[in-house]
Amino acid sequence: xxxxxxxxxxxxxxxxxxxxxxxxxxxxxxxxxxxxxxxxxxxxxxxxxxxxxxxxxxxxxxxxxxxxxxxxxxxxxxxxxxxxxxxxxxxxxxxxxxxxxxxxxxxxxxxx
Amino acid sequence: xxxxxxxxxxxxxxxxxxxxxxxxxxxxxxxxxxxxxxxxxxxxxxxxxxxxxxxxxxxxxxxxxxxxxxxxxxxxxxxxxxxxxxxxxxxxxxxxxxxxxxxxxxxxxxxxxxxxx
Numbered sequence: 001x002x003x004x005x006x007x008x009x010x011x012x013x014x015x016x017x018x019x020x021x022x023x024x025x026x027x028x029x030x031x032x033x034x035x036x037x038x039x040x041x042x043x044x045x046x047x048x049x050x051x052x053x054x055x056x057x058x059x060x061x062x063x064x065x066x067x068x069x070x071x072x073x074x075x076x077x078x079x080x081x082x083x084x085x086x087x088x089x090x091x092x093x094x095x096x097x098x099x100x101x102x103x104x105x106x107x108x109x110x111x112x
Numbered sequence: 113x114x115x116x117x118x119x120x121x122x123x124x125x126x127x128x129x130x131x132x133x134x135x136x137x138x139x140x141x142x143x144x145x146x147x148x149x150x151x152x153x154x155x156x157x158x159x160x161x162x163x164x165x166x167x168x169x170x171x172x173x174x175x176x177x178x179x180x181x182x183x184x185x186x187x188x189x190x191x192x193x194x195x196x197x198x199x200x201x202x203x204x205x206x207x208x209x210x211x212x213x214x215x216x217x218x219x220x221x222x223x224x225x226x227x228x229x
Contacts, residue, residue, distance in 0.1 A: 089156070100156075
């Protein structure tokens with residue numbers, strides 16, 4: 001069946017370092033992916049998205065890479081800041097209008 | 113950006129009672145709304161999809177008689193947890209979309225923490 005999963009449940013990085021969060025998916029027909037940030041007690045916040053006709057997309061301090069051959073995507077955060085501490089989810093658009101399947105999440109902790 | 117508001121943000125109810133959670137799109141008309149449930153330290157799981165004026169479509173394993181969804185207007189959807197039990201305690205999150213097309217963005221509410229005692 002369809003699934004979206006993450007390699008690591010937790011990640012700790014030093015402030016200023018770069019962070020890389022990984023995600024694997026199993027549905028080779030998936031054509032749209034989104035990364036979300038969720039702070040404690042809040043709803044998910046959109047970070048960046050990517051379509052399957054791309055292999056890289058950049059935003060402000062963030063980059064998403066998509067490798068369709070191995071069904072893997074990653075989120076890179078440059079110069080990680082304390083405010084980046086949160087749980088990060090990848091999500092797969094499974095149907096119309098953002099009906100999403102979420103991965104299990106990675107807790108990112110930024111160390112001073 | 114588009115704003116989706118949930119109310120209440122936190123609610124505590126007694127076992128056996130019902131509780132209603134509202135999801136409002138404040139600055140756009142939400143043709144489609146989604147309800148997710150999130151247990152502690154777990155991911156979001158889609159519960160149901162509702163289109164304005166239609167019956168909600170529930171995901172496999174979600175009891176439609178227990179989780180009543182009403183989407184009677186283009187700016188409001190409600191989720192009612194009926195005869196709540198402690199195992200229903202969870203974080204409930206809605207998202208709203210202005211269309212049904214695959215490229216239509218959806219925006220999340222801030223979530224509602226339900227505790228059943």
